[in-house]
Amino acid sequence: EVQLVESGxxxxxxxxxxxxxxxxxxxxFTRYWMSWVxxxxxxxxxxxxxxxxxxxxxYYGDSVKGRFAISRDNAKNSLYLQMNSLRVEDTxxxxxxxxxxxxxxxxxYWGQGTLVTASS
Amino acid sequence: EIVMTQSPATLSLSPGERVTLSCRASQSVGIYxxxxxxxxxxxxxxxxxxxxxxxxxxxxxxxxxxxxxxxxLTINSLQSEDFAVYYCQHYNNWPITFGQGTRxxxx
Numbered sequence: 001e002v003q004l005v006e007s008g009x010x011x012x013x014x015x016x017x018x019x020x021x022x023x024x025x026x027x028x029f030t031r032y033w034m035s036w037v038x039x040x041x042x043x044x045x046x047x048x049x050x051x052x053x054x055x056x057x058x059y060y061g062d063s064v065k066g067r068f069a070i071s072r073d074n075a076k077n078s079l080y081l082q083m084n085s086l087r088v089e090d091t092x093x094x095x096x097x098x099x100x101x102x103x104x105x106x107x108x109y110w111g112q113g114t115l116v117t118a119s120s
Numbered sequence: 121e122i123v124m125t126q127s128p129a130t131l132s133l134s135p136g137e138r139v140t141l142s143c144r145a146s147q148s149v150g151i152y153x154x155x156x157x158x159x160x161x162x163x164x165x166x167x168x169x170x171x172x173x174x175x176x177x178x179x180x181x182x183x184x185x186x187x188x189x190x191x192x193l194t195i196n197s198l199q200s201e202d203f204a205v206y207y208c209q210h211y212n213n214w215p216i217t218f219g220q221g222t223r224x225x226x227x
Contacts, residue, residue, distance in 0.1 A: 061215045108176070
């Protein structure tokens, strides 16, 4: 069974930093693109970042480009999101997600999410 | 950035009815379009990808169609568990974007 478990969410002041982690199990981690998708309270999902199987390709949404960095450790079956210069508008539930199949950037598996609140 | 626009924002229907949800892209996305269902307190659930292919374990009452800029999600004979929010998402290029959602309510 595919499992994605996020951690690291917290209350942080604007301008601060946070590192999110996602522990993956139940599938061959090295075969799949992985992503972070966030959802602000009462809003729709927003794609944040995407990383390919070996970490050599990374993509970011415009709202986080230059502030967030995605990475993965295939030896630990883990995905990360380093979040710097946090803004109030980054407040959201952050999901770790796995692409559904080997190809196509849509998500068939999601974690339960970890809450990030940027507020003074 | 491709803007995805869903309509209507809210629909009120009764169990057993048939419903069609719309999603429009600001430029062509080919068939690189997915649909998700989301219930309160849960992560989105993939329903359709490639505009018309049902994901694993998705009931046959869900169907998708369209290409280019116009897409629809049809649910035949609504069940009580289908009342939720539905999102479309393109994956034609970067950045990937979602629509703002259509809420399906029980009448």
